[in-house]
Amino acid sequence: MATGQNEKLSPRAELIRGAQARLPQPLPSHVYISATVRPEQMLITVSGTTTGMGQIIDFIPSDAQVIENSVRPLIFVDGAVSHIRVKKSEQLDHSPARLRGLLITSTKAYNVDVPVTPAKKTSQNASVPKHS
Numbered sequence: 001m002a003t004g005q006n007e008k009l010s011p012r013a014e015l016i017r018g019a020q021a022r023l024p025q026p027l028p029s030h031v032y033i034s035a036t037v038r039p040e041q042m043l044i045t046v047s048g049t050t051t052g053m054g055q056i057i058d059f060i061p062s063d064a065q066v067i068e069n070s071v072r073p074l075i076f077v078d079g080a081v082s083h084i085r086v087k088k089s090e091q092l093d094h095s096p097a098r099l100r101g102l103l104i105t106s107t108k109a110y111n112v113d114v115p116v117t118p119a120k121k122t123s124q125n126a127s128v129p130k131h132s
Helices: 002-021
Strands: 031-037 041-048 056-061 074-078 081-087 098-105 109-118
Touching (some): 056 081
Parallel strands (some): 031 109
Antiparallel strands (some): 056 098, 074 081, 098 109
């Protein structure tokens, strides 16, 4: 009788295992993510050994009103580094200390939780003291 019960539970167990496999995964230890805030956008940089992760297709924030969800992120690849440019939410009235969310690839989703750093000022956008 126990054998029959195991056979009946087996299809359900397979469904559960399949669902667990599709849950967001921790970011692999050999992949590095950073986030930089700029006046109108955030730049998420993904580097390291990303082979096997799949192609990056989206970023979904965990926190509300951080990025504009109606605007698709711009994703571009420069060699082994991927950049994701997302528009900041118009409701965001401060620079967030951390960026949390899901990095979506063609094969999996990965949990992301990284500190946000301000963009470095260049000589073009640095403030120049006024002379009287």
